[in-house]
Amino acid sequence: MMAYIARRLLQTVVILLGISFVTFILLYLIPADPARQIAGRSATAQTVENIREQLGLNLPFYEQYMRYVGGLVQGDFGRSYLQKTEVSTLIASRLPASLLLMAGAITCELIFGLTMGIVAALRRGSRTDDTLMIASFVGVSAPQFVVGILLLYVFAVKLGWFPIGGYGTFAHLVLPSLTLGFLGAGWYSRMMRSSLIEVMRQDFIRTARATGNGRAKVLFRHAMPNAILPVIAMIGIDIGLFMSGIVVVESVFGWPGIGQLAWQAIQRVDIPIIMGVTLVSAFAIVLGNLLADLITPLIDPRIKLR
Structure with a gap:
């Protein structure tokens, strides 16, 4: 029984990594700009760029994803862009x-x-x-x-x-x-x-x-x-x-x-x-x-x- 549970939990880790990768790709490819959403319509291009840099959205895809996975390993789901609150707190x-x-x-x-x-x-x-x-x-x-x-x-x-x-x-x-x-x-x-x-x-x-x-x-x-x-x-x-x-x-x-x-x-x-x-x-x-x-x-x- 314990061996079965351990094997299934290991499969769960692999499944979650795969889902996180696919979801991250889809969100990366969407045309909407989170930095623009945060800054608002009246924000200047420089302000939007500064926000993008602060959030790491100007980094290449693989760097963004590795940073996200690194946070997950530590139990960190990240911080909401707009609510300025930890995602784990919001979900909880x-x-x-x-x-x-x-x-x-x-x-x-x-x-x-x-x-x-x-x-x-x-x-x-x-x-x-x-x-x-x-x-x-x-x-x-x-x-x-x-x-x-x-x-x-x-x-x-x-x-x-x-x-x-x-x-x-x-x-x-x-x-x-x-x-x-x-x-x-x-x-x-x-x-x-x-x-x-x-x-x-x-x-x-x-x-x-x-x-x-x-x-x-x-x-x-x-x-x-x-x-x-x-x-x-x-x-x-x-x-x-x-x-x-x-x-x-x-x-x-x-x-x-x-x-x-x-x-x-x-x-x-x-x-x-x-x-x-x-x-x-x-x-x-x-x-x-x-x-x-x-x-x-x-x-x-x-x-x-x-």
Whole structure:
């Protein structure tokens, strides 16, 4: 186990270096000038050049990149061009909100998605199955901002059950979590349905039934541990996606997460923040997949980590 984790962590370092290199190239090639953004439109050419020199933007690409990697090795993500604050501090201040939204969204996805998938699989070919699969298709197809605005209009504006936006209480968390949960539940339900149908056809399920086990015991003790394995892999992916920030949902609900920070940085060409958020997001995706791989053998001992 420890050797597997060490190998995966080593791969993570290589992946993050590759992502940092590609991202740095793309940001280096964009036509926007961060120095001009900082100086303002009325600044003279000399002022812009001075800022460029102070930030090291006048150096060749490889020198800029090596300086950045050298800072990363020391745990330094750089300093925001415009906010004049350490990027690590800015990201750390947004992490609690992103983690909270991630937990709420994944919880909603699992509750709605797994329930729909199990019911659809057990009633395969029925009207219930068709209705649930149509609902899942709507879920995966609906734009995030449309779902978010509809929930806000109905439950915040009309009914007044939840605040219109903001962050700080459980009530603020409900609507953005439901928005993401509704969209993700469609994927989970379809995955759960197909996986459970496949497992229910296996010989060991027929054996479990033949030995007198009840339907509930066959489902939850024998079928579910095998059918849920693909879902665990999807959770690992979602951890990375939600940690990278859901820009649209955060904007609709005024949620102060990493996605909102990244969007503001992109608008202002604040390269250190863009790089920092990209690397944190990439690490979250790798970490989510690693956790999914480690949990899988606990559910199914036949799976070995190599």
